[in-house]
Amino acid sequence: MHTKNLKHYIGQEVTLQGWVANKRESKTVVFINLRDGQGMCQCILGIDDIGEEQFSEAKSLGQESSVAITGKVVEDTRQIGGFELHATSLTVYQNASDYPISNKEHGVEFLIDNRHLWLRSRRQWAIMKVRNSIIYAIHNFFQSQDFVQMDAPIFTGNAAEGTTDLFETDYYGKPAYLTQSGQLYGEAMAMAMGKIYTFGPTFRAEKSKTRRHLSEFWMIEPEMAFCDIFENMDLIEEFLRSVVQEVIEKCPTEMEILGRDISKLSTVSKPFPRLSYDEAVEILKGDKDVDGQNSLLTLEQDLKDVEARMVEINADIAEREAAIAAGGMKKGAINFNQNKIDSQKQELKQLEEDQRNIPQWMVSARDFVYGNDFGGSDETVLTRLFDRPVMVYDWPHEIKAFYMKRNPEDPRFARGVDVLAPEGYGEIVGGGERETSEEWLVEKINEHKLPMDVFQWYLDLRRYGSVPHSGFGLGLERLVAWICKLDHVRETIPFPRYYGRLEP
């Protein structure tokens, strides 16, 4: 019996098994918030109902003790989940003590060190449920359109793009690398099956310390034969719309726990803006406005807003501190104000970082050199002006991977496309149309100084029935972070691996 199904058992006696998420006690009654992995239910254990022996056992239970509680289901709209259980008996599997994670706020380092326990917290529970729904929605989308799921190898002998750092392992005495993309293998499989997608782990040994990088993450890479860049963009748009809408429908409770404003996500139903690299650069540098909004002026305003907010918070903190210092305040009120001050100081730290960063971003955007790739901050500046994902296509071919198809009408550009998520989440999708000509590919492989021999099998794909084809790569963790509006991708995966973190 699970808390989720209580609505079907009103007035009946059921047994719930779970963990003590929180407990309050008085002389004759103990309240237990029971967590069973599917939901929560408050259980009322009265001394007269369960007897003195079980009652004293109930009183002694520590946070996260494992128990089974039998009792009658009663509707009570005030409660989380809408029901409570009037207990008639209690079975204790284990009485736990000194659970390290309390209901108070904790720091990131402490929480990540205790990730194996942190996963039990309400917010983390909601994130994992959303992640699960996203994964399901992704499979659902591709399967319903006759894509074939394939698994690309994790050990590879070479770097697909040659630029990033890879994890090296020993493969029977030869060096092998953990894959950083399954795309080339996806292309081969697409020539066999028509439409495929990979869904697997990806590894990058970049020593990044940012809120959107992991060393090990999950990537979804569809690849379609007979598909050009514009059809590819149509698919990306349809795909993101479908996944986001399915998750919004399936996870209302989770979104509420996360405090996610769903209206900010519903905008995916509108068409995604498609900008060429040239247009995007103009907007970024502030030479072109979007709906009357200018990138540089918007940033200036952001900085002013940050500073105004800092003044506001400082004043409020000072006021509360003065009120506490004045004395005569009840302990509960002091407590409340202290906590308020604590959380405001957290916000202040974040604002101080924004205050340091925004001027750098402005400089970066204003002085952007045409022909370069967009930096993380440039993406933020650009997407700041839109309320939905933005697609940027036709990039200078020099900054894109060797396999990108050149625009036949203007060979300065390669037919790559990046999808930038709103609200500062950056690049969630990178893809494009692939080069079909063996000749051009060979030239590019030489240009990138890649070993020709290991690409012979890849060139075979152009020798035997080469067709226009496209695909893209979606970072699952970045998608989860955006949909849940999390401030770090490390919360999007059960056990994150990033620079400096291998445990737990």
Place this chain on the structure above:
RNA sequence: GCCUUCAUAGCUCAGCUGGUUAGAGCGGUUGACUGUUAAUCAAUAGGUCCCUGGUUCGAGUCCAGGUGAGGGCGCCA
């Protein structure tokens, strides 16, 4: 790799321009009270102020180096 911010009780933090015995809240323990929602009230235990060196009559506080962490850039999904 570069830039930047930080490290004080189990947890979250305060500790001003260096000064005598380092504080608060939460959590723990004990008691009181209560259909409670992070309950409340009282009492109580709990510290190598990250490490090493320096300045000083005196360092949690200042300086240098180290270690660890947060964030930004680069790189990318």
